[in-house]
Amino acid sequence: MRPRRWVQIRRIKEWLALTAAIALVPWTIYLGLTLPQSYTAQHWPATWVGFDLLLLAFMIVTATLGFIRHHWLTIFAFATGVLLVCDAWFDVMTAKRGDFAMSLATALFGELPLAIVLIGGSLRIASLQVRPLGRVKWPLGWRRAGRSSRRSTQVGPI
Numbered sequence: 784m785r786p787r788r789w790v791q792i793r794r795i796k797e798w799l800a801l802t803a804a805i806a807l808v809p810w811t812i813y814l815g816l817t818l819p820q821s822y823t824a825q826h827w828p829a830t831w832v833g834f835d836l837l838l839l840a841f842m843i844v845t846a847t848l849g850f851i852r853h854h855w856l857t858i859f860a861f862a863t864g865v866l867l868v869c870d871a872w873f874d875v876m877t878a879k880r881g882d883f884a885m886s887l888a889t890a891l892f893g894e895l896p897l898a899i900v901l902i903g904g905s906l907r908i909a910s911l912q913v914r915p916l917g918r919v920k921w922p923l924g925w926r927r928a929g930r931s932s933r934r935s936t937q938v939g940p941i
């Protein structure tokens with residue numbers, strides 16, 4: 784049995800994550816309404832090169848962990864996949880008219896398929912490594928739609 788303090792800390796983290804997600808909704812709406820259509824960014828080359836160096840480092844670590852079959856592979860593969868999705872998004876969204884087709888092709892045929900493999904594989908491995916939790920305690924007593932209250936608290940295949 785877990786010490787009571789660990790359970791309290793986990794609950795605080797869960798509520799903080801939910802509160803942050805809820806707070807992000809009005810912030811996103813505000814940004815959507817107030818940001819200018821164009822903006823001159825400072826340190827543009829350093830931003831892109833820095834991000835690509837970070838992505839490169841994660842790709843190297845992910846490949847290395849895969850070769851040595853280290854148990855941290857799933858974490859780094861997932862993070863690398865997320866970085867690839869972010870890279871594809873910003874490449875496409877910030878591309879100039881003449882560069883848009885190449886950015887889109889790179890995203891659709893390179894970055895996003897690799898991200899799907901990395902994220903999907905990570906989730907598959909993680910699902911095989913996790914032991915069943917038993918009953919799920921939904922915040923505020925939420926239940927999944929279409930399920931009886933007895934079945935809605937069980938973890939397992941749908």
